[in-house]
Amino acid sequence: MRSFLLVAAALLAFGTTMTVESTIASAAVCADGVVRAGCAGPRGAVVVKKPVKVCRTVIVNGVKVRRCS
Secondary structure, X not given: OHHHHHHHHHHHHHHHHHHOOOOOOOXXXXXXXXXXXXXXXXXXXXXXXXXXXXXXEEEEOOEEEEEEO
């Protein structure tokens, strides 16, 4: 009788595990570098090249100021 209960409990646990729906993992990782930025996910990766910054030195009210855009 004890072995029958153990087998029944094991089958019930197995059936419950197969019935429960599992969720799909969808992780994404992003990184921001000096030259490039990019993300990698479950459907592939994307890399973006950052624009080049242009810095100019201008004089504002008699003071040299460095402006980058």
